[in-house]
Amino acid sequence: xxxxxxxxxxxxxxxxxxxxxxxxxxxxxTEQGGIWIGTSGELAEKPDNTLREVEGGAFRxxxxxxxxxxxxxxxxxxxxxVLWPLFHGRTDLLDIRGEYLSSYKEVNRxxxxxxxxxxxxxxxIWVHDFHLLPLAYDLRQLGATNRIxxxxxxxxxxxxxxxxxxxxxxxxxxxxxxxxxxxxxxxxVRNCVDAMVQVGGATELAGGFVHLAPRQxxxxxxxxxxxxxxxxxxxxxxxxxLPPGIVKSDRRLMIGVDRLDxxxxxxxxxRAFGEFLQRHEDWHRHVxxxxxxxxxxxxxxxxxxxRDETEHLSGHINGTFADITWVPVRFINRPVPRETLxxxxxxxxxxxxxxxxxxxxxxxxxxxxxxxxDDPGVLILSQFAGAAEQMGDALIVNPHDPEQMxxxxxxxxxxxxxxxxxxxxxxxxxxxxxxxxxWSRGFLTAxx
Ligand code: ADQ
Numbered sequence: 272x273x274x275x276x277x278x279x280x281x282x283x284x285x286x287x288x289x290x291x292x293x294x295x296x297x298x299x300x301t302e303q304g305g306i307w308i309g310t311s312g313e314l315a316e317k318p319d320n321t322l323r324e325v326e327g328g329a330f331r332x333x334x335x336x337x338x339x340x341x342x343x344x345x346x347x348x349x350x351x352x353v354l355w356p357l358f359h360g361r362t363d364l365l366d367i368r369g370e371y372l373s374s375y376k377e378v379n380r381x382x383x384x385x386x387x388x389x390x391x392x393x394x395x396i397w398v399h400d401f402h403l404l405p406l407a408y409d410l411r412q413l414g415a416t417n418r419i420x421x422x423x424x425x426x427x428x429x430x431x432x433x434x435x436x437x438x439x440x441x442x443x444x445x446x447x448x449x450x451x452x453x454x455x456x457x458x459x460v461r462n463c464v465d466a467m468v469q470v471g472g473a474t475e476l477a478g479g480f481v482h483l484a485p486r487q488x489x490x491x492x493x494x495x496x497x498x499x500x501x502x503x504x505x506x507x508x509x510x511x512x513l514p515p516g517i518v519k520s521d522r523r524l525m526i527g528v529d530r531l532d533x534x535x536x537x538x539x540x541x542r543a544f545g546e547f548l549q550r551h552e553d554w555h556r557h558v559x560x561x562x563x564x565x566x567x568x569x570x571x572x573x574x575x576x577x578r579d580e581t582e583h584l585s586g587h588i589n590g591t592f593a594d595i596t597w598v599p600v601r602f603i604n605r606p607v608p609r610e611t612l613x614x615x616x617x618x619x620x621x622x623x624x625x626x627x628x629x630x631x632x633x634x635x636x637x638x639x640x641x642x643x644x645d646d647p648g649v650l651i652l653s654q655f656a657g658a659a660e661q662m663g664d665a666l667i668v669n670p671h672d673p674e675q676m677x678x679x680x681x682x683x684x685x686x687x688x689x690x691x692x693x694x695x696x697x698x699x700x701x702x703x704x705x706x707x708x709x710w711s712r713g714f715l716t717a718x719x
Contacts, residue, residue: 273393273417275305275715278382280326280332280402282309290401294498295707299715300330308333308386312400314342320384335385337378344374346402351568353436358425358532359628362430362435364573372438372486376405383409392416395718398449400424407448419719420451422493425630426657427459430469431433443471447483451718453493455630456657460492474609493714494661495631502613506641509614518618523558523684526619528612528634529626531564531604533577536627536653536670541584541600543625548592548599550677556597558684560623561615578604590717616641616648621683625653625670630636632656635665647695649683651676661701664694 277300283293300307307330308322315336322687325332337346348371356364383406390396398406407419433439443466446452454460464481467473467490473483474484480487494585518524525544525586544560564581568574585602592599607615622638635650635658642648652658659667666679 272303273391273395274496275299275303276386276390276394276396277307277399278386278396278403278406279307279309279399280346281312282307282332284312294501295495295711296397298708299711300563306331306336306389307335308382310334311336314339320381320385322389335382341374344368344371345378347568347571348367349375350402351571352573354404355425355433356573357436358401358423358428359445360426360428361533361628362432364533365435367437369417376717379403380409382406382456383413383415386410387413387415390415390417390623395715396420397422397714397718400677405445408445411448418718419448420453420714421446422450422714423454423459423630424455424495425462426456426628427454428466429462430466433466433470439466439470440700443467443473443483447471447473447481447486447488449488450486451714452488452490453714453717454490455492455494456660457492458660459657460490460629463490466594489717491717492709493717494657494705495633496702496705496707497633497636497640498707499636499699500706502637502640503662503699505610506613507643509610510617513611513614514667517615521557523620524618525558525560525621525623525680526615526638526688527560527562527564527623527625528607528616528638529564529624530567531574531577531581532567533573534628535564535624536625537562537564537577538580538584539627539670539673540623540625540676541581541588543673543680544600545588545591545675547680548588551681554684555592555599556594559597559599559601561601561603561619563603563605563607563612563615567606613637613641616667617643620648621680622648622650624650624658625668625676626656627653627670629653629656629658632658635662636702639665639695639704642695642699644692644695644699646688647691648669649686649691649694650698651679651683661705662698664697 274565275294311334313336318336322333352366396417398421467481473481479491480489585600616638624635635652650665653670654667668676668679
């Protein structure tokens with residue numbers, strides 16, 4: 272059997288990279304012999320068209336540089352100011368420009384040409400995420416006959432939303448060059464099939480296939496996951512190392528952990544917490560919210576706006592409710608090491624995962640895996656996270672409804688231990704059964 276070639280926008284950096292996708296793909300790459308290819312994270316005025324090896328690590332990695340122009344137009348532009356908002360239902364944030372699309376196509380074409388010098392006909396190719404939608408099309412143009420699969424980490428938009436894109440039907444054409452299109456959730460599969468038919472002109476076939484010349488493409492859900500057992504062990508060990516005072520016996524801790532992205536619903540979460548404090552004076556001084564949100568995609572205007580809005584809201588809640596012994600919201604704008612996060616999840620009584628739209632949301636899974644099974648915390652989860660399809664034993668909420676969210680906060684804080692244990696056991700059993708190895712094996716088996 273040939274090698275496995277994985278492609279994503281960025282290759283994982285450092286000698287021993289960690290993180291969910293690295294665990295999932297790293298195992299498959301190490302077992303089957305393979306290469307992970309993506310951009311280096313460095314800019315070059317005139318990038319040469321060769322892939323270079325990255326030293327060290329358990330599996331082979333190769334990378335290439337972007338030019339400053341490509342960074343602005345392919346990455347900040349088409350990927351983050353067109354596809355990301357569109358795929359998360361924010362057509363109001365679309366910034367459609369010709370130079371974005373042409374740079375996006377050019378980067379994918381350039382990558383396809385570099386790949387053609389490397390791949391053998393029996394290599395399987397696994398392309399990740401919205402940065403690289405046209406890659407199979409470009410490879411086919413250059414004569415590649417390999418089996419090529421695509422996995423989208425974000426939601427897939429409705430057929431109606433896709434029509435906001437002047438080249439919506441071209442997106443469907445791109446997808447039709449993959450043998451397999453993997454999505455996070457069943458709702459995304461329905462959207463993708465509808466869009467392929469209504470916008471791309473494809474024919475729906477039985478068994479999850481669509482036909483759009485020149486091939487039949489299978490469209491299916493492969494919900495991404497974590498290594499739940501490893502994360503549970505990590506959380507237990509790290510919890511003991513937390514500085515004293517993080518958990519006070521007379522105080523409950525709610526935690527939110529998200530990149531500072533407008534899709535994650537942090538302002539709505541803050542407003543709901545304000546509503547909760549307004550309603551429940553008896554909880555003042557007995558609960559606080561720790562929100563950890565490192566900035567991301569700085570320089571894209573919508574991200575500057577979300578930072579201003581969240582800073583304003585947290586300041587407003589603290590200004591309204593804090594006293595000399597209690598600060599209701601701690602808002603941390605820095606990344607926190609994965610192991611510290613694991614310990615903090617375990618120290619928390621309530622996990623707030625309330626995105627307005629999310630492909631899956633791995634924080635939801637990490638929070639559950641990190642809990643002490645004898646005295647677990649409660650997950651409050653948005654109905655718009657892909658994770659909600661698998662995690663019905665969380666408290667499912669509509670993040671747009673501050674009153675419902677405030678009620679869910681009260682329910683979570685007051686939930687008897689027996690019910691917390693029952694919900695946690697069901698969630699954890701599913702996380703252990705459907706872990707990240709199950710996810711990558713499932714996709715690769717389907718790719719064939
Ligand atoms: P993201 O939008 O980045 O991922 P998520 O699934 O929550 O969202 O993954 C984030 C990861 O980064 C988690 O492992 C989390 O622990 C870590 N992280 C988050 N905040 C952090 C912080 N403050 N400090 C340090 N680490 C932090 C995209 C899609 C998701 C999809 C994933 C995987 O948007 O829907 O679940 O890919 O497919």
